Structures are given as C-alpha cells and as structure tokens.
Amino acid sequence: MTDEILARSLHSTGTLTREQLQTAIKSRGNGERLGQTLVRLGLMSQPDLVRFQTQHVNDEQPHSAEHHSNGHNGDTLAHAEEDINSLPIYIVDHDDSTDPAQAPVVRYANELLKYAISLGASDVHFEPQPKGLLPRYRVDGALQAGQLLPIELSPPILSRFKVLANLDITEQRLPQDGRFRVKIGTKVIDFRVSSLPSLHGEKIVLRLLNHSSLETDLGKLGFTRRDRLMFEKMLQRSHGMILVTGPTGSGKTTTLYAALSAARDATKNVMTIEDPVEYELEGITQTSINADIGLNFARVLRASLRQDPDVILVGEIRDEETADIAVRAALTGHLMLSTIHTNSAVATVSRLRDMGVPSYLLASSIAGILAQRLARLTCRSCRGPVEPNDPRRGEWAEFFNMPVDTPFQEGKGCDKCKGRGTRGRVAIVEVMDIDSSMRRAISADKDAESLREIAREDGFLTMMDDAREKIRAGFLSPEEGMKVLMGHEE
Ligand SMILES: [Zn+2]
Secondary structure (H helix, E strand, O other): OOHHHHHHHHHHOOOOOHHHHHHHHHOOOOOOOHHHHHHHOOOOOHHHHHHHHHHOOOOOOOOOOOOOOOOOOOOOOOOOOOOHHHOOEEEOOOOOOOOHHHHHHHHHHHHHHHHHHHHOOOEEEEEEEOOEEEEEEEEOOEEEEOOOEEHHHHHHHHHHHHHHOOOOOOOOOOOEEEEEEEEEOOEEEEEEEEEEEEOOEEEEEEEEEEHHHOOOOOOOOOOOHHHHHHHHHHHOOOOEEEEEEOOOOOOHHHHHHHHHHHHOOOOOOEEEEEOOOOOOOOOOEEEEOEHHHOEOHHHHHHHHHOOOOOEEEEOOOOOHHHHHHHHHHHHOOOEEEEEEOOOOHHHHHHHHHHOOOOHHHHHHHEEEEEEEEEEEEEOOOOEEEOOOOOOOHHHHHHHHOOOOOOOOEEEOOOOOOOOOOEEEEEEEEEEEEOOHHHHHHHHOOOOHHHHHHHHHHOOOOOHHHHHHHHHHOOOOOHHHHHHHHOOOOO
C-alpha cells in the first residue's frame, strides 16, 4: 500500500482525521513510511496499523468493495456466511501466552490467515522479494497479489508460520513441510505449510484445506443429474475398481472424497491411503504414505488388505506394483477407489495395460471410470449474450462442433467477480460405466479409439458433450471451455 493510498483509506474510513494525517505527513522523517510515522507519533499502534493495512489491502485496486465488508460499506462477502473479519481466530493445540513480545507478529499473521480464508483462497504464497515479502492468494485457480509486507516483518512472519507448523526455524537451507489447524467461527481449516529456499530467502506456501467447505455433493460440484446418478450407482457396488482420472488440479481428489462420503456407512470398514491425508473424515481409517521410510502406496495397500476392508481409496495408482495389488483386491470382494493420471476415461484402460495389468483382469475388475476437468464458472451476476458478429464465434463453433449462431454467453465482468467474468468452478465430467459389451472389448485388447466408439454406441457422453451442455446452459463460456479441453480429442 502506498503512503498516499494509506492516507486516503485512513481518512475515508474515519480512522484518522485530516488534521492528524497532515501532522504526521509534516513530521515524517527522511525515508520514513507514513505508517512508521503514525506509530512513532502514537496516532496508531503497530498492531492496529497492520490490521488496517491487511483489511484494506485492496483499496488501490478497482472493484474493491467486496473484500472489506467489516462495516464500512454495508456490503457482504459474496460467499461467506459469516463475517470472517469480525471473528476471533484460534490456532488449535498451540499456546501463544508464553511470549508476549511476539504478540504483534502473532496478530499480523492471524490477520493474514483470516484474509486468506475470507477470500476463499486455496493457497497463499509468501514470496521473498528484495523490498519485502509479497503474499499472493490463489482464488478459483488464479493467483492474485496482495499487499507487500515490509522487509522488517518478513523474517518474523515466516518464522511464525514455521513455528505453527512445527518446522525448524533455524533451518533455512533445506525444504520443510508441516501443518497446523485454525478455528474461526464454525470453520475448521487445516493449513499445510511448505518452505523452500529461493534467491531472496525462504519462500513459504500455505495450502488451505477447509473442512467445512469440503463439498461432497456431486451436484454442487457441477455434475449433471445423469452423471451423478451413474457415478453413485457404481459406488453402491460391493466390489470392483472405480477410477477418477484427469490432470493435476482437475478436482479428482474432491470427487473421490465425495465418492467416499457416498460409499461410507456404519456397516463398512473404509480405509484410505493418501499422499498425504488431505481431509480427515470421521469413521474412516486414513494413512499417509511416507516415502522417506519406504512406506509407499503398494506397501500400505498390502497391509490394509490384512485389516478386513470393504472400501479402500488409494490416492493414486502410479506404479505397476500398486496397479497389480489394486486390481487383485477389486477382484476379491473389495471396492477400490483411486485416481490415475490420464486424459480421458478410455485412455485409462491403455494406461493400466501399460502398467502391466493384463486385459482380461482389467475387464473383470474395472467397474467404472470418471474423467474430469475443472473450469471457471461464468459469473451469474454479469452473464450475458456474446455479440452475433463476435470474431471468436468461428473458432468456438469449430472446436465444439456447434452452430456458429449458438446463443453463446459469457461473463462481462462486475463487482461480484472483480471484473473477471467468472466466479467459482464447475466440473466437466465424463462417466463411463463398464457394461458387458465394454468388458468384452477391453478383454479383447481393443484400443482406446474402438473402446470410445463402443461406449458411444451405449450412450456414453464425453467431456466434450458435457461442456457443450454447460455452454448451452450458460454456466461455461466457450472461451473457458476451449481453454480447459484444448488438446482433448473427442
Ligand atoms: Zn461478474
């Protein structure tokens, strides 16, 4: 925040009078920042200044009305049910009372955490720069810069997060990782912390895992009713393998957790093997793999099978040994859920063959495959028709195989979406049920192309079909759909 914007914000919010600000500006020392002067003159305390700057971090950006909903403008946050900024924040299992000297830094760090939560950020990056520490917040998949923190605050803030995550604060040359948990209002949020040495010092990234916001309703994730019912039917099976595929960041994990919630009941023993455990779920045995001590997916899976499981979730099938055990477990009365890194539902079959699983075993073990991508949802508040003569129409029509005069819609940008035209995310999904004709085709070593044709004859709808439907309904802009599905052949 520049001094000018700080002064303007302090005045416009009635925090300080014009006279107080003029006094401070006049008595400002050489090279002194306005904030430092205000603290030196006793016009503001250091924590109050920090809190003010954190809450008004967006004052210099357009469309700022949404973010500081703490009473100044009567506006409320778009998604928050509670006004996060007015609630106290607690670090679970951590006692700060012993070191009062740390109090200002603790409060500053808490404000940063609150701000990240109120934004609905999935990650916060603290990037060391020559002039200070730059926080960047990932919201709906894209990073947005926050307010540069003064250089003198960088080390204490970074140390604070390291202390919370039980990292060694004296170690700055080696990467470390840990986690801590905060409570705010009714929300419980886990922060996964990772540190990495970089050119201008240690960079810390916090990943937010919001337990209360873990969406386990497939409909709310953007599944059509048809896809949801198909997927839920697969999950009711007592055995077989259900695979969720897609690239990194495609929302596979969320879908799997939703699947797990649907599959779990009190009469079943549900186990997960994860890298690492992301969300704690009640009534489920969860194990993190730990490569350092040789605890890999295959080893935990083998041990889990000796623990009388009904449903097992394996975070990812990435090696032959895990693939082999998983397939055999699925054939012997267990419901196996897992992810695999492939582009489409049919490509998953070839990928598993490449991992050495024989076609006949695949044919009898796979119950279903779901492939997905995550796209930005068109903002409901500023959604509108695309002009009939828009030059982009030709490309869209060709890519999606839709008429050029389709009533395409997109977000125009408004206060609610901060000018982006998108708000929230929507899954683009294809669900492949493995029925008897597919089983025969997989067993007969048919390639991906033939499998897709057979599936289509049985009414299989591809991600492309799903995208077209969402474009027609106005949830997805053709531009965003194209970006997300680029390189994905029909
Ligand atoms: Zn909008």
